[in-house]
Amino acid sequence: MTKVYPHKHTSYSNCMAYERETYTIWMKSLIFHSNGCTIYDSNGDIVYRVDNYDKKGTTQVNLMDLQGRVLCTIHKRLLGFGGWDVYKCKSHEKAWFQVKRCYKMMMMGKLTWQIMVGTQKYCMERIGGKTAFRIINIDGDVVAKGKQKHSSTGIVLGNDVLTLEVEADVDHSLIMAFVTVFGLICGRM
Known part of the structure; x- marks a missing residue:
């Protein structure tokens, strides 16, 4: 049984990962009849969650601990044709980061999104099937990648269960916000 309220509490809200971390993302909400996702760390503890109480594909959701x-x-820009604005802690003064679709890459057959976090740039692209993706920094280094999860015996789990590998020295909450936007883009939440 998964630990919902672990005895040892670790705050992940603005935490840099000094080691590589593997998460499990279950594209289901903990709330009955709600859309969203639940994110577990490598110990099986819930560390992040998204509960979308409205209909699937809403224009606003919250990433929570x-x-x-x-x-x-996270707000979808209705007139932005694939644009998303992400604000820290319900602050709507200035966006923490913005995500927009890269139409130039679509012409080459790749589904990619550009992410602007201040002066930093990232690229999020879908690879392989519907659920696999990777996040690349401006230097071309992969900082996180997600794919369909396999059990320890090699059995492929449902397409609503993903493994997310996050490289060292990366802000966990930033990557989880990227992943949440990806889930919304793909209509998973």
């Missing part, structure tokens, strides 16, 4: 504290709010 285990205690329900809002880490960021």
